[in-house]
Amino acid sequence: MTRTKIIPDKYEKDILQIKKISNEMINDCMQCGKCTAGCPAITEMDILPHQILRHLQLGQFDKVIQSKTIWSCASCFTCAARCPRGVDLAKLMEAIRLINLRQKGNDRLKVQNIGQLMTDQKMPQQAVVSALRKYSK
Amino acid sequence: MRKIGVFVCWCGSNIAATVDVKQVVEEAKKMPGVAYAADYQYMCSEIGQNMMKEVIDKHNLDRVVVAACSPRMHENTFRRAAEEAGINPYLVEIANIREQCSWVHKDKEAGTEKAIALTRAAVAKVTLNSELVPGEIDVVKKALIIGGGIAGIQSALDIADAGYKVDIVEKTPSIGGKMAQLDKTFPTLDCSACILTPKMVDAAKHPNITLHTYSEVEKISGYVGNFNVQIKKKARYVDMDKCTGCRICTEKCPSKKAKSEFEEGLKNRGAVYIPFAQAVPNVPVIDTDECIKLKTGKCGLCEKLCPSNAIKFDDKDEIITEEYGAIVVASGYDIIDLNKFGEYQYDHPDVITSLEFERITNAAGPTNGKFLRPSDGEKPKKVVFIQCVGSRDKTERGKSYCSKICCMYTAKHSMLIKEKYPDIEAYVFYIDVRTPGKNFDEFQRRAVEKYGVQYIKGMVGKIFPEGKKLMVHGVDTMSGETLVIDADMVVLAAATKAKSDAIDLKRKLNISTDINNFFTEAHPKLRPVETASAGIYLAGACQGPKDIPETVAQSSAAAAKVIGLLNKSKLVNNPCVSAVDESLCSGCLACTEMCPYDAISYKNIEIDDHGKKIKKVVADVNEALCHGCGGCTVTCRPGAIDLKGFTNKQILAEVDAICH
Ligand code: SF4
Ligand code: SF4
Ligand code: SF4
Ligand code: SF4
Numbered sequence: 136m137t138r139t140k141i142i143p144d145k146y147e148k149d150i151l152q153i154k155k156i157s158n159e160m161i162n163d164c165m166q167c168g169k170c171t172a173g174c175p176a177i178t179e180m181d182i183l184p185h186q187i188l189r190h191l192q193l194g195q196f197d198k199v200i201q202s203k204t205i206w207s208c209a210s211c212f213t214c215a216a217r218c219p220r221g222v223d224l225a226k227l228m229e230a231i232r233l234i235n236l237r238q239k240g241n242d243r244l245k246v247q248n249i250g251q252l253m254t255d256q257k258m259p260q261q262a263v264v265s266a267l268r269k270y271s272k
Numbered sequence: 273m274r275k276i277g278v279f280v281c282w283c284g285s286n287i288a289a290t291v292d293v294k295q296v297v298e299e300a301k302k303m304p305g306v307a308y309a310a311d312y313q314y315m316c317s318e319i320g321q322n323m324m325k326e327v328i329d330k331h332n333l334d335r336v337v338v339a340a341c342s343p344r345m346h347e348n349t350f351r352r353a354a355e356e357a358g359i360n361p362y363l364v365e366i367a368n369i370r371e372q373c374s375w376v377h378k379d380k381e382a383g384t385e386k387a388i389a390l391t392r393a394a395v396a397k398v399t400l401n402s403e404l405v406p407g408e409i410d411v412v413k414k415a416l417i418i419g420g421g422i423a424g425i426q427s428a429l430d431i432a433d434a435g436y437k438v439d440i441v442e443k444t445p446s447i448g449g450k451m452a453q454l455d456k457t458f459p460t461l462d463c464s465a466c467i468l469t470p471k472m473v474d475a476a477k478h479p480n481i482t483l484h485t486y487s488e489v490e491k492i493s494g495y496v497g498n499f500n501v502q503i504k505k506k507a508r509y510v511d512m513d514k515c516t517g518c519r520i521c522t523e524k525c526p527s528k529k530a531k532s533e534f535e536e537g538l539k540n541r542g543a544v545y546i547p548f549a550q551a552v553p554n555v556p557v558i559d560t561d562e563c564i565k566l567k568t569g570k571c572g573l574c575e576k577l578c579p580s581n582a583i584k585f586d587d588k589d590e591i592i593t594e595e596y597g598a599i600v601v602a603s604g605y606d607i608i609d610l611n612k613f614g615e616y617q618y619d620h621p622d623v624i625t626s627l628e629f630e631r632i633t634n635a636a637g638p639t640n641g642k643f644l645r646p647s648d649g650e651k652p653k654k655v656v657f658i659q660c661v662g663s664r665d666k667t668e669r670g671k672s673y674c675s676k677i678c679c680m681y682t683a684k685h686s687m688l689i690k691e692k693y694p695d696i697e698a699y700v701f702y703i704d705v706r707t708p709g710k711n712f713d714e715f716q717r718r719a720v721e722k723y724g725v726q727y728i729k730g731m732v733g734k735i736f737p738e739g740k741k742l743m744v745h746g747v748d749t750m751s752g753e754t755l756v757i758d759a760d761m762v763v764l765a766a767a768t769k770a771k772s773d774a775i776d777l778k779r780k781l782n783i784s785t786d787i788n789n790f791f792t793e794a795h796p797k798l799r800p801v802e803t804a805s806a807g808i809y810l811a812g813a814c815q816g817p818k819d820i821p822e823t824v825a826q827s828s829a830a831a832a833k834v835i836g837l838l839n840k841s842k843l844v845n846n847p848c849v850s851a852v853d854e855s856l857c858s859g860c861l862a863c864t865e866m867c868p869y870d871a872i873s874y875k876n877i878e879i880d881d882h883g884k885k886i887k888k889v890v891a892d893v894n895e896a897l898c899h900g901c902g903g904c905t906v907t908c909r910p911g912a913i914d915l916k917g918f919t920n921k922q923i924l925a926e927v928d929a930i931c932h
Binding site: 163165166167168169170171172173174177183185186213217218219220221 | 615660662664665666667669670703704729730731732733734745746747748749752754
C-alpha cells in the first residue's frame with residue numbers, strides 16, 4: 136500500500152501561483168459541495184469540483200493538474216455564482232489550466248498556428264482559447 | 273505644595289520584565305509635588321492596597337498616582353482604597369504602564385523611559401485634580417420590555433414577581449412571538465403552545481404587568497433610572513374592554529383575502545381577526561388595509577353583529593407617555609428573504625420554509641396537523657430538508673454567521689415526520705451538524721439511528737420542478753456521489769436575521785448593533801445582557817441567534833439586572849461631567865448640537881454688567897445625561913465648557929509633562 140503525504144511541500148510554489156493568478160481564497164471553502172451539486176459538467180469529470188478545491192487546500196497540485204476535470208469544466212461560472220463562501224472555483228480552474236499551459240510550454244501561440252492545433256484532437260479547445268487570451272502576441 | 277504619593281506596580285513580570293520599576297520610583301521622587309514613591313509586586317492585592325492606605329496616612333498625602341495596568345481594570349480599586357484612607361477618590365490618577373507600555377515594548381530601556389514619561393504626565397495631571405462628588409438620581413420603579421415573545425414574557429414575569437411594575441410593548445396584536453407559531457420544541461419535543469400559553473396567561477393576569485399590544489415604542493429620552501418613553505397604541509377598532517372574544521365578527525367578516533401572518537401565509541384571515549386561537553389578549557383587531565368599511569364606507573357587518581357593541585370605527589392611534597427606570601430589549605428576529613436563492617425555487621408551493629413546516633405539522637395549523645403538500649393537498653412520499661440556506665454564507669445573498677437553531681429544528685422536523693408517517697422518506701442535506709446543547713447531539717443522532725432519517729453531508733445545488741416532483745440535485749461530499757432525489761416537498765432552513773426595524777430601534781434607544789444589525793452587548797463574556805447604555809438590557813434573539821432555552825436563560829439574567837437596578841433607591845452619577853462657565857458662555861449653543869446624548873439644553877440667566885442687569889442665554893448641562901465624552905468642550909469656541917476631572921488645564925499639563 137502506498138501512502139501519500141497529505142500536504143506535500145514540493146507543490147507549495149504551484150499552489151501559491153494558483154492563488155496569485157486567481158486571487159481566490161482557497162481556505163474560504165468549507166467543503167459544502169454546492170459547486171459540485173450545481174455543476175453541469177460533472178458527468179465528464181474524474182475529480183468533482185469541490186474535491187478539486189479540497190486537493191488545493193491540501194496542496195495536492197499533482198492531482199488537480201493531471202485531472203480531466205480542469206478540461207471538462209465549461210467555465211459556466213455556476214459554481215462561482217452559488218458558492219456560499221464567495222469562492223470563484225471557475226477562476227481557480229482557469230488558473231490550473233494556465234499553469235498547465237505554461238509548464239507544457241504552449242504559451243506562445245500565434246493566431247496563424249491555431250488552425251493546425253485545432254486539428255490535433257488531443258488539444259482541448261479551451262486550452263487554445265485560454266492560451267490565446269493570455270499569451271498570443 | 274501638593275503631597276503626592278506614587279506607587280509603581282510590577283504586575284509580577286507583566287510590567288517588571290520590560291520596565292525598570294526601581295528607576296521609575298527614583299525618577300518619580302524627583303517630580304514636582306511628589307512626597308513619596310515606592311514600588312510593589314502587586315499593587316492591586318490586599319497587601320498592596322493596605323500599603324497605599326498606610327502611606328497616605330503616615331505621610332499625610334493628598335493625592336495619589338498609581339503606575340500600573342489600565343484604569344479600566346483597577347481604577348475603581350484604587351479610588352476605593354484612597355477613599356478608605358480619607359482622600360477624595362477623584363484625587364487618584366492611573367499611569368497605564370502595562371497595556372500602553374510594557375505589553376507593547378520589548379526594549380527595557382525604552383520601556384522604562386516611557387513608563388517614567390507616563391508617570392510624569394499622571395503626576396502633572398493629579399496636581400490639578402480637584403475633589404469631585406457624584407450626584408444622586410432617583411429611580412423610577414418600573415421597567416419597560418420591548419417585545420412580547422418568550423424573551424419579553426420571561427423577563428417581565430421575573431421582574432413582576434420581584435415586585436416591580438412592568439410594561440410590555442408588543443408590535444403585533446398578541447404576545448407570544450415566534451414561539452407561539454412552533455409545533456414542538458427540541459430536545460424534549462414538548463408542545464410549544466402547552467408550555468408557552470400558560471406563561472402568556474400569567475403575563476396577562478399578573479397584577480404588576482401591563483400589556484400594550486399592537487403598540488410601538490415611538491420615542492425614548494431620559495437616562496438610567498428615568499427613561500421617558502412615548503408609546504404609540506395603534507388603533508384596534510375594537511374596544512378591548514367591551515369585547516368578550518365571542519368571535520362573531522371574525523367569522524362573519526366578508527373580507528377574507530388577507531394572508532394570515534401567524535400561519536405564515538398558508539391560510540387566509542379576515543379583515544377583523546384574532547391572530548391565533550390562544551392569542552393574548554383575545555380581542556380582534558381590524559386590518560385597515562383590508563376592511564371594506566374603512567376603505568369604502570360600505571359593509572360594517574361586524575359592527576352590526578357584535579353583541580357587545582365593541583366595534584368602534586372611529587378609533588384613533590393614541591400616544592401615551594410613561595416613565596421607566598430600566599428597559600429590556602427583547603425584539604426578536606426574522607428569517608431572510610429567500611427570493612435571492614433562485615436555485616431553490618422558493619416560489620414553488622411545495623418548497624417551504626421551516627417556519628411554514630411548523631404550521632403544517634401543527635394540529636391547530638392550516639392542515640389540522642396532517643402533513644400535506646401545499647400544492648395539491650396530497651401526502652408526500654419523499655421530503656428533502658436543506659440546512660444552511662443563507663447561513664454561513666459570506667456573499668451578499670446570505671448571512672455569514674451560523675443561525676444556530678436550524679440543525680436542531682431540522683432534526684426535529686424529520687423526526688416528527690418519521691414518527692407520524694414511517695413510510696415517508698426523509699433526507700437532510702447539511703454542511704456540518706452542530707448540536708452542542710444539553711441532550712442536543714443525542715437528539716440529532718436519534719433522528720439518524722432510531723428514525724432512519726438519511727443525513728447527507730453536502731449542499732443541494734439546484735431544484736428543478738418536473739411534473740408533480742421536485743428534482744433535487746445534490747452531492748454526498750463524503751462518498752463523492754452526486755444525487756438526484758425526486759422529492760415531493762422541500763423544506764428550507766432559512767438563515768435567521770435581525771429584525772428589519774432593528775436599526776430604527778437602535779437609534780431610538782441609542783444602543784449599538786453589530787455588522788449584522790443584532791444588538792451588541794457591553795462585553796461578549798462578562799456583560800452579556802447589558803448594553804453600553806446604562807439601564808438598557810438585552811434578552812433573546814435580538815442580540816444574536818438563540819434557541820428557546822438560551823433565550824429564557826438570558827431573559828431571566830436581564831431581569832435580574834433590572835431588579836438589581838430598580839432595587840436601588842438612588843443611583844450614583846459619574847461626577848466627571850461637563851460644566852459651563854456662565855461668564856464665558858456666549859450662548860451660541862454649538863455644544864447642544866454636538867452632544868450625542870442630548871445632555872445640553874439652555875437657560876436664561878440675568879447677569880450684572882457693570883451695574884446694569886442684562887438677560888443672557890447660556891448652555892445648561894444635565895449631569896444625569898452627560899456621559900463625559902468631552903465632545904462639547906472641543907466644540908465650544910470661547911472655551912466656556914469644561915469636563916470635570918479632565919479639564920483643559922489638566923490635559924495640557926499632561927501633554928507638557930510628556931514633552932518634557
Ligand atoms: S460551493 Fe464553495 S464552499 Fe462549497 S464546496 Fe464549492 S467552493 Fe467550497
Ligand atoms: S464553472 Fe466549471 S466547475 Fe464551475 S459549475 Fe461550471 S462547469 Fe462546473
Ligand atoms: S363580535 Fe364583538 S365581542 Fe365578539 S369578538 Fe368581535 S368585537 Fe369582540
Ligand atoms: S461631555 Fe459629552 S455627553 Fe457630556 S455634555 Fe458634553 S457632549 Fe454631552
